[in-house]
Amino acid sequence: MSTIKLKGYRRSNSLFGIRNHVVVMSTVSCANSVVEQIGKVDADSIAITHQHGCTHMGADTEQVLRTLSGTCDNANVGGILLVGLGCETANVDEIASRIDHSGKMVETLVIQEIGDLRRIMDVAHESLRRIKQFVSKQRRSDFDISSLTVGLECGGSDPFSGITANPAVGFVSDRLVELGATVILSEIPEMIGAEAPMESRIPDNAVKQKLLARIRDYVQMAKDAGGDLRGCNPAPGNIKAGLSTIEEKSLGCIIKGGHSDINEFVEYAGRPKCEGLVVMDTPGNDPESVTGMVAGGANLVLFTTGVGTPVGNPVAPVVKISSNTRMYQHMSDFIDIDAGKIIAGARIETVADEMFEFLLDVCNGTRTATEVNNCREFAVNRIGPAL
Amino acid sequence: MVTRPRQNLEDYAVILSDKDNVATALVDLPAGDYMLGSGSDQPAITVPEDIKGGFKLALSDIDKGGPIYKYGYLIGLATEDIAKGNCVHVHNLISSV
Structure with a gap:
């Protein structure tokens, strides 16, 4: 069978990304405004907000966690800053534990732990600087289209x-x-x-x-x-x-x-x-x-x-x-x-x-x-x- | 009076399966007589009103309650008698789900 080789970012042995995105992911809707502000200040990253992350039940909780962590786990993502509030179901540690860290950098930020907005923005800025440095060192390598x-x-x-x-x-x-x-x-x-x-x-x-x-x-x-x-x-x-x-x-x-x-x-x-x-x-x-x-x-x-x-x-x-x-x-x-x-x-x-x-x-x-x-x-x- | 040369329906519309009793207009289809396939001199199908591109027309008379097929599969049932050549849409076709 003929194959086709593509250029991508290696995440694990079988997974390659065709992009090397840095994502700022809100883990709960309560963190959305902060995530949007981080995204505005840092134009190289992609801010993701949504209306979920807490007060859901059973299968719904699992589906939300699967979707948020799965998005970060997508091979097109090279770096992730998870931003949570601190009291939610879809907390940053739970989501971070579901991401395969191979070839990725994952950092977390919890609003209630840091406190005021100015310090949150400073911490986010430092995190994103480390993450962007990490992804900028990654090079595209050949991978087979079957991946x-x-x-x-x-x-x-x-x-x-x-x-x-x-x-x-x-x-x-x-x-x-x-x-x-x-x-x-x-x-x-x-x-x-x-x-x-x-x-x-x-x-x-x-x-x-x-x-x-x-x-x-x-x-x-x-x-x-x-x-x-x-x-x-x-x-x-x-x-x-x-x-x-x-x-x-x-x-x-x-x-x-x-x-x-x-x-x-x-x-x-x-x-x-x-x-x-x-x-x-x-x-x-x-x-x-x-x-x-x-x-x-x-x-x-x-x-x-x-x-x-x-x-x-x-x-x-x-x-x-x-x-x-x-x-x-x-x-x-x-x-x-x-x-x-x-x-x-x-x-x-x-x-x-x-x-x-x-x-x-x-x-x-x-x-x-x-x-x-x-x-x-x-x-x-x-x-x-x-x- | 100049008579328009009779045209083939399939220059304007597509029949997606032999089993289908509707055709889908690919472009705006003006009212008139059309041949279906080649060979015949007689109008095979009379389209009484213009049919807009994307819309369906009946390839045969369809009785009220009768099945309507597109892609070779059932897409719903006729809610009234539909004469050959007429437009088939939500006014005379209902889902069977």
Whole structure:
């Protein structure tokens, strides 16, 4: 089998980052303002804030911890400053203990321990100076593309998504799988009605049953919420573009996964154990879904859109692919690849080749539109209420 | 009067599977008579109203309650009788979930 070598930052024997980000991570929403101020003063670092970290229960606590630590654990991150309040569930020590420190520097800061803001800023500044010195000494080395994990997402879909952009992504996905990489297909509600073409590609019966049960859960959740999926998925913008039902949207959505077998069903923000194509349990909400895949290790995300969206991620480049040329021209600086030219006669394989080459370039350092525009959405999927 | 040369529906729309009873317009599709495939002189399908790019049209008459297929799979059920050539969307198609 032919292989492709890329340049990346070694974190452990099998994991390489295609970026070397320094992250300032808030561990609880109470620390958000402080984290934002640190991020403003230190433009080289990426400040990540969110609405979680405390007063959640059981599986939710585990999911929040997994997402926050998984984001820091992503191979694209070379240095982390964890900023906590001091009394929260998702405390800095708990999160630091879940991060594989190989090839990374992790420091912590607890607001209640330091006290006043001026000293907090001084301590943060010192920490970040050490971390940046550490990451600046790291050099890119060769790694095989099989170490790469790629997430797949579609957001703001239109009827062209399933005809142009998603089939092109499907070709790229199959090619990555052939090369031994890991590809994550996500968005369980957008598999409702598309069970039949997926089932036949899941060799392991336990994986198949878990996925089918989770799809049924989402139908039930929608019914329990007092209605059904109509009116919320497809979203109003999907319907305005011509998508009529969730089945139609789903059948177009899953084409991103190409024709490969599905080897694993991974929990939200969990790290896949299998290579090849896997499915992650994420909602259809784009920022939450992308955040889950990146926390699960995705180095890069291929994201198709019909009506256009800026959504990116703090630590993983998101390659934005338009399904139609009209939107591409309208929102050109948000889009990397226009698959709409398939409508005008370009072959799907040609666009897939262009996308694959661009993916390799992005791995080697080319910045995507989301990176250039600082689109850094971070949203944790929650299971239950806060107390 | 100049008559427009009869055009092939598939120059405007795509049929994603042989099993499908709807086609998806790839570009704005003007009302008129279209051929389906090649060979026939007769209009194979009459589209009574313009159909916007991205929207679906029925390839055959579909009875109320009847299945609607796209990509070769069920995408929902007709909520009213749909005549061949008409637009198929949320006004006459409902999810079967």
